[in-house]
Amino acid sequence: MSLRFELSKTGHAARRASLHTPHGKVETPVFMPVGTQATVKAVAQDVLEELNVQVLLGNTYHLYLRPGVGQIRQLGGLHRFMSWPRAILTDSGGFQVFSLSDLRKVTEEGVTFRSHLDGSTHLLSPETATDAQIGLGADIIMAFDECTEYPADGQRTRASMEMTLRWAERCKKYFEEHKSEVPWNSCQPSAVSHQENQKCIDPDIPVSDHSRRISSEHVGAAVPARSQMTQALFGIIQGGMDHALRKESAERTIETGFDGYAIGGLSVGEPRALTREIVESTLEHLPKDKPRYLMGVGTPEEIVEYANLGVDMMDCVLPTRAARHGLLFTSEGKISIKQARYASDQAPLDPNCSCRVCRRYSRAYLRHLYAANEVLAQVLNTIHNLSYYLDTMRRVRHSI
């Protein structure tokens, strides 16, 4: 067993559900903060817990290059490496290969690319990307796909979609053959452990803190022991901006059979209205009893809109990246905290927000931290923006 998706309420199109993962329950619709390099930039894990983050996204491309999958596997997997006891989803690395690496070469086998860090050459393929994600040990992993560029003509879009479908089958085959190799499913004493008498440690609890345990409330009572669970593999729907191809991609991906389905290949430069059209029409072809994940979306307005259309999971770097640039989301609209108008503003960032930043600090102070290029600006701004996104999704869930 990998995942249990328990629908509790449905609205017009929206659904409220619980996703039971090997690392706890995730209430959906959910926004997943992005923790690219095994950290949500600038925010410590205990603060994420306090914000009630139930699932994080990790980037396979970044972790594969640094510190390396072998390293993380040896250290017990990503949960234990970053001391995050709750759920994690990793992407396949495909999107970053397209957007970050040099000298990319796509063949039927996979994608050969040069690292943006040191220029070294690597191959990501359905097999190596799945293998990497098994080594990282996230609860939910993604099939390796080709993100079709925008714009693309009909022939190119179909060819790209067909390759993604063939790759999806290879991902599933590799996954079925190797899914027992997930680090938290085995029990290997750590060679470097400083606790010599420890024979079989829970890889998700840091060595230094074995008194901490995931509360049963969080894991959920009906979930089997983690050692009996495997990762879940999601397929990705492509098909560009063509409704018919999207339908075909959905149907054939479902035929291969996955634990959940993602809508990929959007937010690649197309107009927002088109994104929405494609999301809406693709959702019609996805099974109601499996989680639906819209990748790389979006603004606060968009995540509400897509949740109401029936999307269960979303992720985006926007709240964290914008925070580091001083762009803050509030119930009264966007604030660019660098503006001089906030220099004497003693009000909290968002009077309707109860996050630890809004409870304690004034706009004047946040503006000063940003202007003075202080690291604490990144810390506090990111905490607020994440809080705003999570609150937004909480409200959506309660409205369903």
Add this chain to the structure above:
Amino acid sequence: MSLRFELSKTGHAARRASLHTPHGKVETPVFMPVGTQATVKAVAQDVLEELNVQVLLGNTYHLYLRPGVGQIRQLGGLHRFMSWPRAILTDSGGFQVFSLSDLRKVTEEGVTFRSHLDGSTHLLSPETATDAQIGLGADIIMAFDECTEYPADGQRTRASMEMTLRWAERCKKYFEEHKSEVPWNSCQPSAVSHQENQKCIDPDIPVSDHSRRISSEHVGAAVPARSQMTQALFGIIQGGMDHALRKESAERTIETGFDGYAIGGLSVGEPRALTREIVESTLEHLPKDKPRYLMGVGTPEEIVEYANLGVDMMDCVLPTRAARHGLLFTSEGKISIKQARYASDQAPLDPNCSCRVCRRYSRAYLRHLYAANEVLAQVLNTIHNLSYYLDTMRRVRHSI
């Protein structure tokens, strides 16, 4: 009343005491973390509270230039501006003028300098530095002195010392005439407050969080209401590396009369053994019933050594600056976390430390964060180093 210094125990030379300030009790000997620009770099105020930091240091030079003293005064003073309800000490700006600014010109009047930020010209003098510190509203403020360079010949050292003595008198005179102007001593409704019905706010509690109050335990029962208290002004002993001049500087500074005495002009390039000699001989000439502050010191070993010699207060950027460069202090010695040897090390940074970093994260993870240039590396490393310094001082206090 400005400050009550209550000796509770004395060892051979060391003393254990309580310093009762308008913003709570400080147990001495104490190490004061440096919060240069109204933030201890990378660490949020609630974490500092959790670390049991009782007093922070702010840098007048930096705050004077950005966001400006007028700005901070208008916002209720530094405590309220940065939402720090506990004690603060500000330096006079003299040291930074010497070390950071361009085109410095020292005259009897004061020091004319150009801002390292925008090249604008400013004068810091005994009067303007004291005025700035009254506007910032720290609990303890420092006389404006000249930090004599090293090496300096006898004539130069005496001339510099004499000027510091004259400046000390001017600081005291200005302070006595203006000490009632401290922002937390007045009760001015804030023009920009978003709470319209609030007539007289406690300037040390953020507007957004008036339910938070400084606990009576922290303030101490015997302390008069803050509105009846003023800041404390400390004098600074100079005299270079000359024992006789140090004695003369101490005696004449004491004659002027201050609430506490600092030893300045050390850690300016002289050998460590000489620093210790000068500290030891200067301490002999300082009154036993007033706090003694050794400025800009030091390593973990040094802060223990000087506390045992009878120093009550110390500050240094070392724990915070070293943390940002990956240099971490532990009970087993210094660790440079960037080293590859830690890449697979699952042990906590310091097995004998119970800080939130050592309880949760492995060396391997901290090494990864540093190697990946993640902001969280700065956050976690700084928390640990501060914890180590504060634990060290706690042990010294308990050993007296």
